[in-house]
Amino acid sequence: MGREYPSDPEREGESEISRIADIVQHVGPAGFHDLGPGYPDPELIPTNALRGAFATALDRYGDLALRYGHDHGALPFREAVAEHLSRTEAHPWSPEQLLVTPGTSQMLDTVASALSRPGDVVLAEAPTYDLALRIFRDRGLDVAPVHRDRHGPVPGAIEEAVRTARRSGRRAAFVYLVPTFHNPTGTLIPLSRRAELIDAARGCGLTFVEDDAYADLAFDGLPTPPSLAALAGQEGVIRLGTFSKTLAPGLRLGWLGSSARRCRELAGRGVVRSGGAASHLPSLAVAGLLGDGRYDTHLRGLREHLAERRNALVTTLRDTLGQDFTVPLPPGGLFAWIGLPPWLPETEAVSRAAEAGVLVQPGSPFGSPTPAIRLAYSATPPTRLHRAAHALAGAWTLKDG
Numbered sequence: 001m002g003r004e005y006p007s008d009p010e011r012e013g014e015s016e017i018s019r020i021a022d023i024v025q026h027v028g029p030a031g032f033h034d035l036g037p038g039y040p041d042p043e044l045i046p047t048n049a050l051r052g053a054f055a056t057a058l059d060r061y062g063d064l065a066l067r068y069g070h071d072h073g074a075l076p077f078r079e080a081v082a083e084h085l086s087r088t089e090a091h092p093w094s095p096e097q098l099l100v101t102p103g104t105s106q107m108l109d110t111v112a113s114a115l116s117r118p119g120d121v122v123l124a125e126a127p128t129y130d131l132a133l134r135i136f137r138d139r140g141l142d143v144a145p146v147h148r149d150r151h152g153p154v155p156g157a158i159e160e161a162v163r164t165a166r167r168s169g170r171r172a173a174f175v176y177l178v179p180t181f182h183n184p185t186g187t188l189i190p191l192s193r194r195a196e197l198i199d200a201a202r203g204c205g206l207t208f209v210e211d212d213a214y215a216d217l218a219f220d221g222l223p224t225p226p227s228l229a230a231l232a233g234q235e236g237v238i239r240l241g242t243f244s245k246t247l248a249p250g251l252r253l254g255w256l257g258s259s260a261r262r263c264r265e266l267a268g269r270g271v272v273r274s275g276g277a278a279s280h281l282p283s284l285a286v287a288g289l290l291g292d293g294r295y296d297t298h299l300r301g302l303r304e305h306l307a308e309r310r311n312a313l314v315t316t317l318r319d320t321l322g323q324d325f326t327v328p329l330p331p332g333g334l335f336a337w338i339g340l341p342p343w344l345p346e347t348e349a350v351s352r353a354a355e356a357g358v359l360v361q362p363g364s365p366f367g368s369p370t371p372a373i374r375l376a377y378s379a380t381p382p383t384r385l386h387r388a389a390h391a392l393a394g395a396w397t398l399k400d401g
């Protein structure tokens, strides 16, 4: 399905790749292993199930699926997400505590506009999701990096960043975190640290924006701790979920979970009142997949595929890279995060990888305080990941270049 597009006689003769590139955001160049973007593999998108779900939604709701939607987003979707969340984290969620969103990144912009004014400071763990940094900067916000240790952001660093902002006469607006299978490092903040972080933010009167894009992607049956929002009883936390990584990014569909009061405030903003919640038809289609168990079945298969890919990449790198590199095993999500030795600068690692036919992301755009490389294993089959890992090891362990 990812390779289907309408035929256009005027464009006959152009290569398939250039025509696909006119339709989608990114197409990996031919001849490379593209471990750059954190996309799901088009082969793993459940196209048939989605085709059926859209048809069912149109049959069931008719023109209701095509009008401006409810400001909070259609109730069947919010009910289905509330049920999914209540079941997966053993904490009650209700439809009033949820909004439908056009995906996490676009909602981050709305949330940033609601919680801050230009010149404010946003606290974000370093490293963090690069496009969140870009969204905040586009809003005229300064980002204060919050130091992480091996358990995640350090609570004392949040308090210190708030004090520093105040000393310079500025307001700390909110804290942005990716607690579960973090982009770019793949790490998971354990329960005890989550509780400490909530205490620290409450002490400073700060709201958390919890980006949980990868929460459904735990490997090896690993139980994930409750979200910050669940631990805080939904108060003082805005949690963002997306179907971009689990179903299909082209749906532009996600959800926001917070207190009912916060949801009412956000649903009342002009950008939402004009047109109602985004992605109305996709939300009604996905509500069907959530409601009849097909989403859960799909997730089980997806997690297995992703874990197999993680193993192919990370175990091969661990076997071949040697002691100078750090190669943690991510417990879920889409990314492996490789710590580089002092003799291999990031730019050099990126260019050597490209010469060896592997495209990778440097750590610096994510605000990494130490030289590192992010590898996305989500969009490449295991046999190719195995080859890519050998190519990287060959390119990176050659000390004299």
Ligand SMILES: Cc1ncc(COP(=O)(O)O)c(C=O)c1O
Pocket (backbone or CB within 6 Å): 038, 102, 103, 104, 105, 106, 129, 178, 183, 211, 213, 241, 242, 243, 244, 249, 253, 254
């Ligand atoms: C942490 C994080 N949040 C959000 C997104 C994007 O989500 P969406 O497609 O829903 O905007 C990504 C994708 O890379 C991500 O890594």
